[in-house]
Amino acid sequence: MQSVQPQYRQNHRCLVNLLFLPAIAYLLFIAVWLAMRMVYEDRWWWLFVLNAGTLYLLLPLPFVLLAALIARQPFVIAFSVLLLVPGAPLLAAPWMPSITPGFIARSEFTVMTFNINGGNDRPDRVIAAIRQARPDIVAMQELNPDIAAALERDLKNDYPYQALDPQWGVTGMGVISRFPLRRADAQLPGDSWIGDPQVVEIDVPGGMVTLLNVHAIPPFGPRDWMTWSVGERERQAEAIASFARDHRKPLIVAGDMNATPFHRAYRILGREVIDVWRKKGGGAGFTWPSGEQRLMGIPIPAWLVRIDYVFISNDLTCTDASVGPWDGVSDHRAVVATLFVGKTGE
Template identity: 30%
Template sequence: MIAQVPKAGVGNAAGRMLVRGLGRALRALAMLYCLGLVILAALWLAGIQGIGLLDLANIFALYLFAPLVLIAPLAWLVRARWLRAAAVLALLAGVALFGPLLIPPSVRTTSGAPLRVATVNLHYELAAAQLPGLLGVIRAQRADVVLLQELSPSAADLIRRELSADYPHQALEPSTSFDGLGVLSRYAIETLPHTEPLAAQLLRVRMPAADVMLMNVSLASPEVKRRRLPLVGWVPGMRYDVGKRSRDIDRLLREVAALDGPLVIAGDFNMSDRERDYQRMAARLHDTYRETNWGLGATFPNRPPFPLIRIDYVWGSGPAVPAATQVICGGASDHCMLVADMQVGAT
């Protein structure tokens, strides 16, 4: 009589083989993920830019590293030496990329006339019922000047009615699209002509102690376009195009070079602080948030659970230097507000 292997034993053996195979596959995927992060970090740290998808991934680099929170401890629980090594390398790459953001800047002692600047994108599609709450957030900051982007006609009308007592000097240029701009000021202002074609306002603010030039900016958004791939055809989302914005920044920097004295530039730049265009700006101007604060400083989108990237900025030039900054995420706009305390005529 021939003995038969119990079916349960065969099933258990097959199950164990399946689990082991799945475990090996997951470890291999985790190791490839960690090594991929290391390669990306090396490219970014080497300053390699201008490759569309690489640049787009760089904007959200921090979130690409988020799974390491789970993978790194699990690597120590499994007997996989290579996975542990890959996880350590990925963690070191993350520290190299983002560690400097966690270091508070050194305290700078300056003297000059104080000027509080607030910038906020109003999101021109806001319903009329949402605007009063947003204006309340603006008023609560007690800023000396407020720079507005995406200013709609209905928002401009409400501002004239509700904020004229707080801000008697106004330069409002509303629009039914994304390009409406406005400036509110406690001090007298003078609108000035541009030397370059820019979607911006240029004004002189006449403070009691000194005049300061003010530029309110709304730059072109990058475009995520399709690209034709060999043997595949047109594939959407394969091309990250910042050409329009880069040309805007060319014009902006030329105009800045032609201006003398203290200058504050603020607005919606549609640019993260991990892009080449940001580096061009930071090489010429004071990034008020980065020079006075630590952390991401993310301003967009103003939605739960938290903003993801920083695209709203206040910059200083010449004897207009930052003393403090804060990000305010109240109101119904899709952007958080950035408030910067400046010292004008600082020494």
């Protein structure tokens, strides 16, 4: 009877160790991926895709640690804690907007960015989404001629100032505003933008701002092209950052960057402009995809990543940021930011 109990415990321990083999394999994968992310950033298309799923790759990590604590697996505990040191800030970042001091008196205005989907055949829903959000300025990507005609027809009274460059397909761009706007004599370098970036000056309450409406190159295509597009997207981010660095007026950058906050292109932008979601957004602010897409015939769950942004220069302040109403057709949700000209605490 005395020999049976130790044998049972030994068998039980072996079984527990065996059950933790997948957990160890997961931890090894996370360790290799985090090391490659740190050294190579987004160099290859497959690493770009993995980095886009940072939240989902790291999400099991706390549960592995908890299971290891319950099962008294010292190696797994130590390995999990080691990975949580760099992993925890990445997990927490999308849910933790930074804290800003109290605000001065100001005249606020709202900006909305919305990739409406070039194949969108429901102008009425686009109009309804804009009216529901009630922004003062709307920057649109993938604007097609049918939607542009509806904007001119149905929203001309509310948004009398319009700079529309509609195209069939995905290259159309457009800005509408309650405030006077004019096209600026400036442009961003590069010929791989999805639609030519728009640069407009708008007379908002409190002064004049410059708005960049941009749509960065997407990551999907043939394998070699996907790796090339990673570098091209970073060059586009560098072009925006350079424009912001040299620009002396308050600046708003709005659009679809086709990159998440875990990608190098986003970090390049962060050197010169401020992501309003990190200041005043609530939750993760996921904007893509709508859940209507399929990958190899498998439905993709809705709203997995954040790739649509409003960035501002440091002479503007954001008081609120939210995900805008979905029109039920586009594969993106809009982002709406409330801003004023001036720095916090002046």
